[in-house]
Amino acid sequence: MRLTYLMGLWMALSLFCSSQSMAAVKAYRASILHFVADPARYGDQAWQYFQDGALVVEDGKVKEVGNHSDLWQKFREAEWIDHSGRLIVPGFVDTHVHYPQTEMIAAYGEQLLEWLNTYTFPTERKYKDYDYARRQSRFFIDQLLRNGTTTALVFGTVHPESVDALFDEASRFNMRLIGGKVMMDRNAPDYLVDTPETSYTESKALIQKWHGRNRLLYAITPRFAPTSTPEQLTAAGKLKSEFPSTYVHTHVSENPNEVAWVKSLFPERSGYFDVYEHYGLAGDRSIFAHGVHLTDAEFDRMAATRSSIAFCPTSNLFLGSGLFKLFPAMEKGIRVGMGTDVGAGTSFSMLQTMNEAYKVVQLQGQKLSSLQSFYLATLGGAQSLGLDDKIGSFKTGNEADFVVINWGATALSKLRTRNSKTLQDKLFVLLTLGDDRHIFETYVDGKRVYRAK
Ligand SMILES: [Zn+2]
Numbered sequence: 001m002r003l004t005y006l007m008g009l010w011m012a013l014s015l016f017c018s019s020q021s022m023a024a025v026k027a028y029r030a031s032i033l034h035f036v037a038d039p040a041r042y043g044d045q046a047w048q049y050f051q052d053g054a055l056v057v058e059d060g061k062v063k064e065v066g067n068h069s070d071l072w073q074k075f076r077e078a079e080w081i082d083h084s085g086r087l088i089v090p091g092f093v094d095t096h097v098h099y100p101q102t103e104m105i106a107a108y109g110e111q112l113l114e115w116l117n118t119y120t121f122p123t124e125r126k127y128k129d130y131d132y133a134r135r136q137s138r139f140f141i142d143q144l145l146r147n148g149t150t151t152a153l154v155f156g157t158v159h160p161e162s163v164d165a166l167f168d169e170a171s172r173f174n175m176r177l178i179g180g181k182v183m184m185d186r187n188a189p190d191y192l193v194d195t196p197e198t199s200y201t202e203s204k205a206l207i208q209k210w211h212g213r214n215r216l217l218y219a220i221t222p223r224f225a226p227t228s229t230p231e232q233l234t235a236a237g238k239l240k241s242e243f244p245s246t247y248v249h250t251h252v253s254e255n256p257n258e259v260a261w262v263k264s265l266f267p268e269r270s271g272y273f274d275v276y277e278h279y280g281l282a283g284d285r286s287i288f289a290h291g292v293h294l295t296d297a298e299f300d301r302m303a304a305t306r307s308s309i310a311f312c313p314t315s316n317l318f319l320g321s322g323l324f325k326l327f328p329a330m331e332k333g334i335r336v337g338m339g340t341d342v343g344a345g346t347s348f349s350m351l352q353t354m355n356e357a358y359k360v361v362q363l364q365g366q367k368l369s370s371l372q373s374f375y376l377a378t379l380g381g382a383q384s385l386g387l388d389d390k391i392g393s394f395k396t397g398n399e400a401d402f403v404v405i406n407w408g409a410t411a412l413s414k415l416r417t418r419n420s421k422t423l424q425d426k427l428f429v430l431l432t433l434g435d436d437r438h439i440f441e442t443y444v445d446g447k448r449v450y451r452a453k
Helices: 002-023 039-046 068-074 099-104 112-128 130-146 160-171 196-210 230-242 256-265 272-278 296-304 313-318 326-331 350-362 370-384 411-418 423-433
Strands: 025-035 047-058 061-067 079-090 092-098 149-155 176-180 217-222 247-252 286-290 308-311 335-338 402-405 439-444 447-451
Touching: 025 061, 025 370, 025 402, 039 047, 039 370, 047 068, 047 079, 061 068, 079 370, 079 439, 092 099, 092 286, 092 308, 092 335, 092 370, 099 112, 099 130, 099 149, 099 160, 112 130, 112 160, 112 256, 130 149, 130 160, 130 439, 130 447, 149 217, 149 247, 149 439, 160 176, 160 196, 176 247, 196 217, 196 230, 217 230, 247 272, 256 272, 272 286, 272 296, 296 326, 308 370, 313 350, 326 335, 326 350, 335 350, 335 370, 350 370, 350 423, 370 423, 411 423
Parallel strands: 025 079, 092 149, 149 176, 176 217, 217 247, 247 286, 286 308, 308 335
Antiparallel strands: 025 047, 047 061, 079 402, 402 439, 439 447
């Protein structure tokens, strides 16, 4: 009698426990696309597509991806969510964006240097106020999520408060976000400069506070060579050597006048990129935005130092900066990610960024395939940040950041998609006609953080 009672209790308990553990497993049925390598190099070996697929997630991590028919059997007890007819891809990675410039996107008429003085610097002044910066951070992160972007490498302003606000806001979703305080001690208004000493101590305090906290990471962020003295670049290099796992995030060779200016400011260096290399700021965790006017020899140095480039097509076109040589850079072995570069960039949408990337490459007489575009916006971005062991694909154990996409969210994309015969064509239509209206849901750390209304 007593034994039967105990056995009954044990069985009830074990049933309860197993139902508890299975309840934590969620499985999403949809068409699923992800990359395991660069399709330009590895062809069809580089990507996996499951027309009727399933993505299984447990405790914020990818458990398995595959055909629905196989995984349905294996994870019968999981909570199944049906997105049949939609597409799931890994969350987009934006490798270069300025959150304080969100409010000044679409500013008319100038090229880089005038644009900075006329629009950017007066706007960035406001971010000394933590509460203001926090409100703007909330708006910014909402824009990322509604566009399916789950990781970004982000410029703050010169004020440490701007970084605290951004990281506090990203913490609400446990996002994998990289950011940093701008270092800038010359050629900018008095109200927006620091010094070599304060930029060092403030950046160091932010690194100690935020770098590696949950999923957050810190980037040492000199704005660009013209706004830092040699003393400040030395301080930035010192920070990098003291905290080697941090990132370096800056701009290089965006605009011809800027390149000429750097030459006059650093006549002893062989070129723009050499300035950064000289101060110890090149390396496998260094991301340089633009690189439009880098020479072939500079591409070689970038490849040799394992540095990455953020390709920002909407910005390069908007500011009239020039056409980035995507294929030559990648053929050198340089890792390239896509960046929106808002507010010189004109959209938070990585779909629209891919759209403009295609045109930049077309203007140089080459073709950027839809598969390679989606690779660059996901795994390529993760690789350029050295984070491909954590994000950018649905490898088992990766962090479960992903996007559910509606192929035909507008009348036009619906009409055109209906005529698509191949996956490649469907993806091309999506990136050409798509925008935030096509993002149905966004998941960060296994949790839904956005759903279209
Ligand atoms: Zn930028």
